[in-house]
Amino acid sequence: MVNKRPTKKDRQKNLVDALNSDPFLTDDELAEKFDISVQTIRLDRMELKIPELRERVKNVAENNFLKVKSIRGQEFVGELIDIQPGKSAISILDTSKDMVFENSQVVKGQHIYAQAESIALAIIDAHSALTGVANIKYKRPVLAGEKLVAKAEVIRQRGNRFFVWVMIYIKQQEVFRGKFVLVSMDDQEGI
Structure with missing residues (x-):
């Protein structure tokens, strides 16, 4: 039986959905969740222009301080x-x-x-x-x-x-x- 992985487009959509529901997931946690490498997560984030965890947390914190x-x-x-x-x-x-x-x-x-x-x-x-x-x-x-x-x-x-x-x-x-x-x-x- 062949284990079919999601397409890149589906994988990136899943990544966006996961980060929308929990913006505090680390690259390691995302890699484990989707059973792919951390490098793949980082490449997908860069391609989708999603900042790294530190920057996401900083953005949320700045908005909350208002x-x-x-x-x-x-x-x-x-x-x-x-x-x-x-x-x-x-x-x-x-x-x-x-x-x-x-x-x-x-x-x-x-x-x-x-x-x-x-x-x-x-x-x-x-x-x-x-x-x-x-x-x-x-x-x-x-x-x-x-x-x-x-x-x-x-x-x-x-x-x-x-x-x-x-x-x-x-x-x-x-x-x-x-x-x-x-x-x-x-x-x-x-x-």
Whole structure:
């Protein structure tokens, strides 16, 4: 029996469809998904003028920052992938060797917390806000090179106070969680 591969045209259409549904797929993941070489994926992307993952993520992040009021792009830790102001958001942080303790190679908690606080501040629909309370828990050590995916959700709002939950995952395993109470500075009452 002959294993018939899709035509180049069909393969490229499938590539476009896959990236439209998930723009964060790597070339390696696409190659595995379509059972072809990484080089073929790269050639198809170049021919279709589809940027590499880094550029796709950057474009999505830049478009999402147009919706954010409380924190500027250069202040944000990670890359803002998706945001629905006042509701939910997702960000990604690629950890690196410059974020770790030298002796253990474990990422310092300050970087993980900074990603969580950044997404919590970005999600609330306020021009200016501060963290009033943070209840956090680190679930397991994070090593350099691991990709952190933060998911935030506004649980409720009472006046100028926003209650936000943030969970950070590595490959669907929770590594951090935090409950934040953020205070909007837009209305100075109650501070």
